[in-house]
Amino acid sequence: MNQSQWTIAGHEVVMEASPYGIEKKKLGIWIFLVSDACTFGAFLFAYGYMRIGAPVWGAPFGIPSIVNGVVMTAVLLSSSLTMLAGVRASQAAQKASVKKWLAATMILGAIFAALHLREWVSLIGEGWRLFANPTGGPAQFGATFFSVTGLHLSHVIVGVIVLAFVARGYNQGRYDQSHIETAGLYWHFVDLVWMFVFPLMYLMNAH
Amino acid sequence: MSSHRELTMGSYVGIGVGLMAIVGLEVIFTYQHLPPRTLLFALLCLACLEAYVAIMYLMHVKYERPILYWTIFPATLFVLLFLCYLFPDAFRMFNMRLMK
Numbered sequence: 001m002n003q004s005q006w007t008i009a010g011h012e013v014v015m016e017a018s019p020y021g022i023e024k025k026k027l028g029i030w031i032f033l034v035s036d037a038c039t040f041g042a043f044l045f046a047y048g049y050m051r052i053g054a055p056v057w058g059a060p061f062g063i064p065s066i067v068n069g070v071v072m073t074a075v076l077l078s079s080s081l082t083m084l085a086g087v088r089a090s091q092a093a094q095k096a097s098v099k100k101w102l103a104a105t106m107i108l109g110a111i112f113a114a115l116h117l118r119e120w121v122s123l124i125g126e127g128w129r130l131f132a133n134p135t136g137g138p139a140q141f142g143a144t145f146f147s148v149t150g151l152h153l154s155h156v157i158v159g160v161i162v163l164a165f166v167a168r169g170y171n172q173g174r175y176d177q178s179h180i181e182t183a184g185l186y187w188h189f190v191d192l193v194w195m196f197v198f199p200l201m202y203l204m205n206a207h
Numbered sequence: 208m209s210s211h212r213e214l215t216m217g218s219y220v221g222i223g224v225g226l227m228a229i230v231g232l233e234v235i236f237t238y239q240h241l242p243p244r245t246l247l248f249a250l251l252c253l254a255c256l257e258a259y260v261a262i263m264y265l266m267h268v269k270y271e272r273p274i275l276y277w278t279i280f281p282a283t284l285f286v287l288l289f290l291c292y293l294f295p296d297a298f299r300m301f302n303m304r305l306m307k
Contacts (some may be wrong), residue, residue: 001245009300019272019281020271020272020274020278021271022271022272022275030275030279034279034283037284037287038283038287039285041287041290042290044231045290045293048294049293049294049297050297052297053298053301054301055301066234066237070230070231070234073227073230073287074227074230077223077226077227078223078303080223080261081219081220081223084265085216085218087218087273095303105291124250151279154243172287185266188261188266189264191261192257192258192261193256195226195257195258195261196254196258199233199251200250200251200254203234203236203237203246203250204243204247204250206210206237206238206244
């Protein structure tokens with residue numbers, strides 16, 4: 001039933017403004033991000049729990065891995081800035097500029113994923129698996145490292161795909177500035193999670 | 208979002224550089240051979256600082272109505288902090304292993 005039909009039926013339609021002063025989709029993404037933060041929190045907590053409970057842990061990351069991690073951080077942070085530039089361009093209705101900045105964000109996201117996979121391939125080459133430790137110590141390092149970083153990597157890959165869809169929709173006029181902003185919030189969250197994953201998974205396991 | 212109060216793109220680049228500097232500080236701390244607990248505390252403090260800056264400026268929470276902040280963050284922090292409630296059990300496991 002639409003508003004005119006309600007009026008005909010003699011009822012008042014009460015349309016209260018959102019107390020948050022933001023669009024529904026933006027509030028929706030915030031609620032999703034809160035639940036996702038709890039998921040990552042639980043994963044990182046499980047890692048801490050297993051690490052405390054294990055008599056030995058090991059430190060598999062040498063300087064090359066840490067340098068790789070720093071480069072990955074720089075790439076992801078840069079992608080957050082290009083995303084911001086994309087959001088600002090969409091607010092200014094600069095369609096060509098939005099396309100350019102979103103493409104840059106997707107490329108940086110893809111570079112991050114490639115660097116991440118290179119790290120994984122290197123660890124797998126050394127014999128690390130989900131349930132195997134080549135140094136003879138507890139296998140939990142592989143389990144926690146691959147699950148936490150795998151969850152984050154899947155978020156990056158999903159983010160790149162979402163950005164591609166949103167950019168395409170924006171270009172075709174199906175999506176507006178609020179869609180870009182919502183996708184941007186998700187992308188910044190992925191960056192935010194990495195700020196905890198990098199020190200806890202890489203730096204705490206450096207030798 | 209009230210965009211008229213927003214920072215310029217140059218300021219955002221400055222924030223990005225600042226966040227990278229914090230990452231650099233984290234790496235420096237890592238190679239100072241600090242005791243694990245001290246290192247963990249330092250890294251978590253720096254990560255929380257980075258997260259605060261990212262949430263406030265990159266995710267624009269600073270420019271939203273305060274009710275958004277007060278609805279979302281205390282509850283999320285409460286959940287995340289209470290996950291730590293089980294950590295003593297991890298120490299118990301560790302001590303049980305040592306007793307064997």
